Amino acid sequence: MTSAPGIVAVVLVAVATLAIGTWGLRVSRTTSDFLVASRSVGPRLNASAIGGEYLSAASFLGVAGLVLTFGSDMLWYPIGWTAGYLVLLALVAAPLRRSGAYTLPDFAEARFGSRRVRAVCSVLVVAIGLLYLYPQFQGAGLTLRSAVGAPTWVGPVVVGAVVLANVSSGGMRSITFVQAFQYWLKLWALLLPAAVLVAVWYADGRPGAAAPMPAEEWSAPLAPGGGPGLYVTYSLVVATFLGTMGLPHVVVRFYTNPDGRAARRTTLVVLALLGLFYLLPPVYGALGRAYAAELAASGRSDVLVLELPRLMVPGLLGEALTGLVTAGAFAAFLSTSSGLSIAVAGVLSQDVTGRAWRGRRLAGVTAFRVGAVVAVVVPLLMALAAPHVGVARAVGLAFAVAASTFCPLLLLGIWWRGLTDAGAIAGLAAGGLGSGAAVAMTLSAAAPAGWPTALLEQPAAWSVPLAFATMVGVSLATRSRVPAHTGRFMVRLHTPEALDLDRG
Amino acid sequence: MSGQPPERARVERVRVERVRVTGPARRRTPGARTRDIEAETRLGEVYMGSLLREQLWLAVRVLVVLAVVVGSLPLAFHVWPGLTGVRLLGAPLPWVLLGVAVYPFLVLLGWHYVRRAERNEADFLELMSEVRE
Numbered sequence: 001m002t003s004a005p006g007i008v009a010v011v012l013v014a015v016a017t018l019a020i021g022t023w024g025l026r027v028s029r030t031t032s033d034f035l036v037a038s039r040s041v042g043p044r045l046n047a048s049a050i051g052g053e054y055l056s057a058a059s060f061l062g063v064a065g066l067v068l069t070f071g072s073d074m075l076w077y078p079i080g081w082t083a084g085y086l087v088l089l090a091l092v093a094a095p096l097r098r099s100g101a102y103t104l105p106d107f108a109e110a111r112f113g114s115r116r117v118r119a120v121c122s123v124l125v126v127a128i129g130l131l132y133l134y135p136q137f138q139g140a141g142l143t144l145r146s147a148v149g150a151p152t153w154v155g156p157v158v159v160g161a162v163v164l165a166n167v168s169s170g171g172m173r174s175i176t177f178v179q180a181f182q183y184w185l186k187l188w189a190l191l192l193p194a195a196v197l198v199a200v201w202y203a204d205g206r207p208g209a210a211a212p213m214p215a216e217e218w219s220a221p222l223a224p225g226g227g228p229g230l231y232v233t234y235s236l237v238v239a240t241f242l243g244t245m246g247l248p249h250v251v252v253r254f255y256t257n258p259d260g261r262a263a264r265r266t267t268l269v270v271l272a273l274l275g276l277f278y279l280l281p282p283v284y285g286a287l288g289r290a291y292a293a294e295l296a297a298s299g300r301s302d303v304l305v306l307e308l309p310r311l312m313v314p315g316l317l318g319e320a321l322t323g324l325v326t327a328g329a330f331a332a333f334l335s336t337s338s339g340l341s342i343a344v345a346g347v348l349s350q351d352v353t354g355r356a357w358r359g360r361r362l363a364g365v366t367a368f369r370v371g372a373v374v375a376v377v378v379p380l381l382m383a384l385a386a387p388h389v390g391v392a393r394a395v396g397l398a399f400a401v402a403a404s405t406f407c408p409l410l411l412l413g414i415w416w417r418g419l420t421d422a423g424a425i426a427g428l429a430a431g432g433l434g435s436g437a438a439v440a441m442t443l444s445a446a447a448p449a450g451w452p453t454a455l456l457e458q459p460a461a462w463s464v465p466l467a468f469a470t471m472v473g474v475s476l477a478t479r480s481r482v483p484a485h486t487g488r489f490m491v492r493l494h495t496p497e498a499l500d501l502d503r504g
Numbered sequence: 505m506s507g508q509p510p511e512r513a514r515v516e517r518v519r520v521e522r523v524r525v526t527g528p529a530r531r532r533t534p535g536a537r538t539r540d541i542e543a544e545t546r547l548g549e550v551y552m553g554s555l556l557r558e559q560l561w562l563a564v565r566v567l568v569v570l571a572v573v574v575g576s577l578p579l580a581f582h583v584w585p586g587l588t589g590v591r592l593l594g595a596p597l598p599w600v601l602l603g604v605a606v607y608p609f610l611v612l613l614g615w616h617y618v619r620r621a622e623r624n625e626a627d628f629l630e631l632m633s634e635v636r637e
Contacts, residue, residue: 082607
């Protein structure tokens with residue numbers, strides 16, 4: 001196995017990332033630059049950055065591998081990851097921007113005027129962030145092993161080092177440029193090889209296309225197993241459609257828009273960019289069915305995108321394409337890890353490292369840097385220690401937790417005056433503990449197929465309604481605790497900025 | 505909108521503490537037209553309630569379309585497994601629908617939402633300026 005193109009690709013991406021990050025550093029000076037790029041990012045740049053940040057290893061590698069192994073029911077992952085932005089657009093985007101908060105805990109505190117809700121939200125942001133970060137680091141190890149033959153610990157360490165260098169030096173402002181660059185890199189790194197591979201497939205006489213569909217089950221867009229299969233599919237849909245709005249790195253991006261209208265337009269561009277990208281991974285999955293079926297059999301389907309060019313196109317062209325997809329995959333780890341680290345570091349710096357400690361208080365930017373170190377090192381250690389569960393599946397679990405906690409908090413907090421702090425905490429606890437327990441069970445043990453496994457593997461379909469019901473029920477029971485400023489807060493969330501109101 | 509008596513709301517008005525770093529430029533002096541909303545009088549609540557209802561209904565309509573069109577697919581394929589074998593343009597139907605067609609649909613739906621939401625806000629601004637005259 002030649003490793004030259006892989007090494008070249010990884011080094012180029014790392015250098016480009018650091019260079020763009022350093023360029024951004026020149027314009028990053030204040031804490032506001034660090035956290036929200038001073039809220040001055042236009043819709044197109046911001047949308048590219050959101051796309052770059054959002055398309056993680058799960059999208060770049062995981063979806064194609066899942067499609068290869070399990071078939072077209074896995075197409076629900078990319079659909080849900082895109083449709084999540086439509087739900088976000090319709091219910092959350094503009095009001096969230098208008099709330100004027102930095103992070104999810106900020107939103108919670110502004111809405112309820114309660115430090116306790118804030119603390120619960122902070123814990124959840126960190127938990128979801130870690131659950132999402134560690135498969136990214138594991139995927140990086142996998143990629144470098146496949147591309148370069150390096151031991152699996154090299155990838156996480158390299159990604160962690162680059163992310164840390166960028167995040168702690170330039171913060172959100174420089175990351176915005178890095179992320180936007182990485183979206184387009186990822187798109188081309190998947191598009192060009194796909195075009196060549198499809199051409200090769202035609203030249204080969206389209207193997208697999210004319211087969212009279214012996215693999216009905218592979219083509220059915222449902223998880224197998226009848227009733228539980230249908231449940232798993234719908235639960236996945238619920239988790240991804242509703243989970244997107246609760247992901248810390250997605251939400252933090254909305255605060256960088258100049259106003260609510262720009263937040264909506266940004267989201268619309270994101271929908272288009274994601275739709276474009278997600279046309280590609282299934283192509284790899286389908287081609288892999290004809291050319292690389294043994295990867296699925298040996299349980300290494302996550303490396304399908306990386307191995308397919310080499311398997312289908314011998315010689316120099318194949319090596320060059322391999323280099324390209326490796327670059328894209330590496331960009332995927334870097335961008336998602338950076339975004340999540342920023343989100344987690346932002347929360348940590350506000351609620352932990354920025355607090356006075358033994359009478360001393362770290363300055364804003366220093367607190368952010370310390371938070372960033374924690375946000376990178378902890379998932380790095382988890383990636384090295386925890387078992388490999390499949391990139392897309394682990395990310396799917398993070399979505400389930402986000403859908404069961406922040407989704408009800410945001411939806412009810414934005415659209416219902418009656419939500420109280422007690423209701424919010426009870427709902428976050430019910431949804432978080434319910435989905436969290438299911439995640440822990442899934443990660444720790446493999447159970448036999450059937451209803452119990454289905455319910456644990458995809459908890460969203462029961463944990464999301466549970467969280468909503470708890471929030472509404474407890475809020476109704478504690479009606480006297482509705483914050484006095486709720487009416488004013490609603491005005492701020494829903495009126496256009498052009499209206500000259502005193503926004504508090 | 506809410507059953508809360510306006511007097512109470514006015515008395516308990518509390519400012520939310522936050523730090524605004526930068527933002528769109530805003531005029532300092534609120535106009536008369538918006539005072540009803542600021543003071544949370546009954547009239548102000550009617551204005552706010554109408555905007556809130558418009559926007560919420562718009563969002564609900566868009567999401568119902570999403571749920572009916574995309575959300576019914578798993579059920580359809582569960583009830584009629586034969587659909588899986590249907591071919592459209594040389595590719596299996598599930599792949600055409602889930603792999604390709606769904607994305608332009610999502611973008612169109614989002615585009616429709618943004619247009620209508622911005623129009624609702626423009627109408628609201630117009631209403632506010634009329635009230636002043």
